[in-house]
Amino acid sequence: MLILDSVHTYYGHIHALKGISLTVNQGEIVTLIGSNGAGKTTTLNTISGVLPARAGAIYLQENARSQGPAPPGRDYGSDIRLDRLHAHQVARLGVSQSPEGRKIFARLSVQENLAMGAFARADADGIRQDLERVFQLFPRLQERLSQPGGTLSGGEQQMLAIGRALMSRPRILLLDEPSMGLAPILVQQIFQIIREINDQGMTILLVEQNAQAALHIANRGYVLETGNIVLSGNAQELLANPQVAEAYLGI
Amino acid sequence: MAPSRLTAQAAGVNGKTALRFLLRAFGAAILILVIWRVTTVGLAEGYPASFWISQALNGLVLGGVYALVALGYTLVYGILFMINFAHGEVMMIGGIAGFFALQFSQARGWMEGPWPVVVAALLLIMLFGMAASVLIGVALERLAYRPLRQAPRLVPLISAIGASLFLQYSVLLIFGVSPHSYRKPALISGGMRMGDVFIPYTGAIIFFTSILLMLALYFIIQRTKLGRAMRAVAEDRATASLMGVDVNAVIVITFMLGSALAGAAGVMLGFHNTVVKFNSGFVPGLKAFTAAVLGGIGNIPGAMFGALILGLIEAIGPSALGIPTEYKDVIAFSLLVLILIFRPSGLFGEVLSEKKA
Numbered sequence: 303m304l305i306l307d308s309v310h311t312y313y314g315h316i317h318a319l320k321g322i323s324l325t326v327n328q329g330e331i332v333t334l335i336g337s338n339g340a341g342k343t344t345t346l347n348t349i350s351g352v353l354p355a356r357a358g359a360i361y362l363q364e365n366a367r368s369q370g371p372a373p374p375g376r377d378y379g380s381d382i383r384l385d386r387l388h389a390h391q392v393a394r395l396g397v398s399q400s401p402e403g404r405k406i407f408a409r410l411s412v413q414e415n416l417a418m419g420a421f422a423r424a425d426a427d428g429i430r431q432d433l434e435r436v437f438q439l440f441p442r443l444q445e446r447l448s449q450p451g452g453t454l455s456g457g458e459q460q461m462l463a464i465g466r467a468l469m470s471r472p473r474i475l476l477l478d479e480p481s482m483g484l485a486p487i488l489v490q491q492i493f494q495i496i497r498e499i500n501d502q503g504m505t506i507l508l509v510e511q512n513a514q515a516a517l518h519i520a521n522r523g524y525v526l527e528t529g530n531i532v533l534s535g536n537a538q539e540l541l542a543n544p545q546v547a548e549a550y551l552g553i
Numbered sequence: 554m555a556p557s558r559l560t561a562q563a564a565g566v567n568g569k570t571a572l573r574f575l576l577r578a579f580g581a582a583i584l585i586l587v588i589w590r591v592t593t594v595g596l597a598e599g600y601p602a603s604f605w606i607s608q609a610l611n612g613l614v615l616g617g618v619y620a621l622v623a624l625g626y627t628l629v630y631g632i633l634f635m636i637n638f639a640h641g642e643v644m645m646i647g648g649i650a651g652f653f654a655l656q657f658s659q660a661r662g663w664m665e666g667p668w669p670v671v672v673a674a675l676l677l678i679m680l681f682g683m684a685a686s687v688l689i690g691v692a693l694e695r696l697a698y699r700p701l702r703q704a705p706r707l708v709p710l711i712s713a714i715g716a717s718l719f720l721q722y723s724v725l726l727i728f729g730v731s732p733h734s735y736r737k738p739a740l741i742s743g744g745m746r747m748g749d750v751f752i753p754y755t756g757a758i759i760f761f762t763s764i765l766l767m768l769a770l771y772f773i774i775q776r777t778k779l780g781r782a783m784r785a786v787a788e789d790r791a792t793a794s795l796m797g798v799d800v801n802a803v804i805v806i807t808f809m810l811g812s813a814l815a816g817a818a819g820v821m822l823g824f825h826n827t828v829v830k831f832n833s834g835f836v837p838g839l840k841a842f843t844a845a846v847l848g849g850i851g852n853i854p855g856a857m858f859g860a861l862i863l864g865l866i867e868a869i870g871p872s873a874l875g876i877p878t879e880y881k882d883v884i885a886f887s888l889l890v891l892i893l894i895f896r897p898s899g900l901f902g903e904v905l906s907e908k909k910a
Binding site for chain 2: 350351352388389390393394398399401405407408409410414417418419421422466470
C-alpha cells in the first residue's frame with residue numbers, strides 16, 4: 303500500500319536518509335526501529351511531505367482501502383507519488399501522522415484537537431462515527447473534552463495524538479514513538495490499543511525506540527542505522543536475531 | 554578557575570538586581586510625576602464632569618478604530634511572529650479607496666437620497682475600502698513577506714518598513730500631496746445631546762461598527778473551522794499541515810481578515826478626521842501597534858482592550874496632565890516605551906516563549 307523506493311533526504315548538507323526502501327502492505331503493522339538519530343522520524347516526515355525527498359520515490363497504491371470507501375470530498379486515486387506533494391496534500395490522501403512528541407495543540411481544547419484531525423473532511427455523520435470510535439478506544443478523552451490540550455498528562459496527550467490522527471479516517475496511520483516518555487504500564491496500554499486499531503483493519507507504520515514492545519505487536523520490521531536499512535524481516539525473526547537483541551533489546 | 558567564575562556570576566546577579574532596582578525607581582518616579590501632574594494641574598482646572606465624559610467618549614471612538622488596526626498587527630504576529638509595519642498603509646489605502654467611493658456616491662446623488670439609500674451607499678463605501686485594503690494586504694504577503702519566510706526575523710521587518718514607505722510614496726505619486734476630504738452626508742452630520750454631553754452621530758456609528766466587526770472577527774477565530782485552523786497554525790505550522798491544513802492559504806486568509814478590518818478603519822478614520830492623504834496611515838498605524846503591544850501582541854482580546862485603553866488615555870491624557878492636545882502623540886508613544894521596558898508581554902499577554910521572543 304505504501305512503498306518507499308530508495309528515498310534520500312537531506313537537512314541542508316547533512317545526508318539523513320541514504321536510500322531507504324520499504325513496503326507497508328494493507329492491514330499490516332510494520333515497525334521501523336533504530337537508535338536515536340538513525341533517521342526514523344526523518345523517514346516519517348519525508349513520507350508525510352514535511353521534509354522533501356531529494357531522490358527516490360514514495361508511492362501510495364490505490365488498490366488498498368483499509369477503511370472502506372473514501373469519505374465524500376476525498377479522492378483515493380490510483381498510485382500516487384507522495385514525494386511530489388505538500389504535507390497538507392499527503393494528509394488529504396489519507397496518510398495520517400501522529401508526530402513525535404505528540405505535538406498536541408496546547409491551547410486548543412481536546413475537542414478542537416480532534417476536530418483538527420478531521421479538518422479535511424466534510425462528512426458530518428462520518429466524523430461523528432469516528433469520534434465515537436475514538437472515545438471507545440480512549441474513554442479518558444471524552445472526560446476531558448473541553449480542557450485545553452496542554453493540560454493533559456503525557457499519556458492522555460499520546461491518546462489524543464493517536465485519536466486526532468484517526469479522526470481523518472486515514473488509509474495508513476504513521477505513529478512516531480507513541481511510547482516516548484510514558485510509564486511502562488501506559489506503554490503497555492498504548493501498544494494494546496495500537497494492536498486493537500490494527501485489528502479493526504488499520505494499516506500502521508510504527509516508529510519506535512522501544513524495539514521490544516514494537517516487535518511484539520508488529521508483523522514485520524525494519525532496522526534503521528544512520529540513514530540506512532540494515533536489517534528487515536518478520537517481527538518474530540527480528541526478535542530472535544542476536545544482532546537485534548544485542549543492539550536494541552538490551553539483552 | 555571555579556572561584557573566579559563564581560564571583561563573575563555573583564557580579565552578574567548583583568548587576569541584574571541593581572538594574573531591576575533602578576528600573577523600579579524610574580517607574581515609581583514616573584508614576585509619582587503623573588499623579589502629581591493630574592492632581593495639581595489636571596483636576597485643579599476644575600473642568601465639569603461632562604467635559605471628561607465627552608473626552609472619554611472621543612477616546613472610545615478613536616480606540617475602536619485603533620482596535621481594528623491593532624487586530625491586524627496581532628493576527629499577523631500570532632501566525633508569522635513578524636510585525637507588519639506596512640499595516641498602517643494598508644489602512645490608509647482603504648481610506649483613499651473609500652474617498653473615491655464616497656465621491657462616486659456623491660456624484661450620483663446617493664448621499665442626498667432617502668435614508669436607506671444613504672445607508673446602503675455608506676456600506677458600499679466601506680466595503681470598497683475594505684476590498685482595496687485586502688488587495689494590498691494580500692499583495693504585501695505574497696511579494697514582500699512570503700519570499701522571506703525562511704530568512705532571519707529581522708529581514709521581513711526591514712521589508713515591511715520598505716513596503717510601508719513604498720506604499721506611502723506610491724499614493725503620493727498617484728494621488729498627489731493634497732489631502733482628500735471626506736464630506737459627511739447630511740444624514741450623519743449631526744449629533745445628539747445627553748445632558749451636557751454632545752455625541753456626534755459619526756462617533757457613535759464608528760464605535761458601534763468597530764465593536765460589531767471585532768465581535769465578528771472573534772466569532773470567526775473562536776467558533777469556525779477556519780478560525781480553529783488559524784489557531785492551530787499559530788501554535789504549530791508543521792503539525793497543522795499534517796492535519797491537511799494548507800498553511801499558506803491560512804496565512805493569506807489571516808492577512809485578508811486583518812486588512813479588511815484595517816480598510817474599514819481607514820474609511821471610518823476618513824469620516825472622523827475628515828481627510829485622508831498619503832501619510833495618514835503612518836501615525837495611526839504606530840498607535841495601533843502601541844495598542845497591540847499594550848494588550849500583549851498576539852493576543853486578540855488584548856489588542857481590542859489595549860486599543861480602547863490607549864484611545865482613552867490619549868483623549869483624557871492631555872487635559873488630565875495639563876499639556877496641549879498637540880502632545881497627545883507623545884503620551885501614546887511614551888506609553889509604548891514604558892510598556893516595552895516594564896511589561897513587554899503587555900497587560901494581558903503571557904510571558905513570551907522562546908519561539909516567539
